[in-house]
Amino acid sequence: MAVKVYGPTYASPKRVLMCLIEKEIDFEVVLLDIFKGDHKDPEFLKLQPFGQLPLVQDGDYTLYESRAIIRYYAEKYKSQGTDLLGKTIEDRGLVEQWLEVEAQHFHPPIYDLVLHVLFAPVLGTPSDAKVIRESEEKLGKVLDIYEDRLSKSKYLAGDFFSLADLSHLPFGHYLMNQMKKGYMVRDRKHVSAWWDDISNRPSWNRVLQLYQYPI
């Protein structure tokens, strides 16, 4: 039975889609329109009480939080498709570390940038220039640490592509494209080479071709 992925056009569900493609797992999608409030629908809230995307249904098993879902499939199908957790338990420890860095350090400022630069004008919410300036500054400091790390290893967790790299693509894409802030990546030689490597994976290009971003 194919895995059902809710909300494929949005950024966070793209983590899940890319993971499923890398792991060669069949999936189908359920389209939702958050601009029409589909994520606050009582039937959806029964499955995802926080009213957020993505959500997957796999038979009678339901899971939410994109970084939990990708861990689940990467482990369940460890030997199928691309290995996204590394070879050893120490590799996986580093994958977990950099996945946490993505979630705790990279994501908050880039999310605020996306919200204030791209979504505010569409949603009619205030766009705060101070938040934009501070978020860009914070993100720059994080990318400086990435630059140092990527001068020593090809990918974040080591010399293998993993969930930790994959997790950066959906919001990194906003930075490089819709937000026109690609200089933040291009000004850093090793981050730039890493971005080219991960964003040119066929799996990511398939995600982009199949499910256009809503903004």
Place this chain on the structure above:
Amino acid sequence: MAVKVYGPTYASPKRVLMCLIEKEIDFEVVLLDIFKGDHKDPEFLKLQPFGQLPLVQDGDYTLYESRAIIRYYAEKYKSQGTDLLGKTIEDRGLVEQWLEVEAQHFHPPIYDLVLHVLFAPVLGTPSDAKVIRESEEKLGKVLDIYEDRLSKSKYLAGDFFSLADLSHLPFGHYLMNQMKKGYMVRDRKHVSAWWDDISNRPSWNRVLQLYQYPI
């Protein structure tokens, strides 16, 4: 060789200490004083470029980010001490989901509360009444979802204690004790019973006895 844990008195390192005790793994500690800036020392930054706690050194293996560290030890010593990941891969999926809920939904508002209620007066930074009010409101909504979940299963990921529950203790302790906001837990019957259960584990009491909070 014992695992070296940096910064045992602070909140996030307590996740690691409790996990190591539950897993019956020997450890020793390295005391740091963040009020004196030990976490910004160049030698420390070589190990942890973000300048945050905790950090562990295990022989020549170094790892940071508390939730990555606890995943690493829970998996590496799966069959030793308490099993903190559940029996099946589906159990672990739910552990990951609720660990992400802790990190993404529970932690941000409770962290802001700790910062503005407890740390601001000590650090001499501004304490913002609006942030305090909004954070408490956000945390309340999260705990409403927990109340519903915990009316259906004894622990967050199912009927077994896991990393997902454990991860709430260090900042939950601040809420119940130093911040005197225990009513947020006590007003919710199932959350209250769950809190009593997890905070009465001998491992947590040992952490509290060994390493007093700095504030």
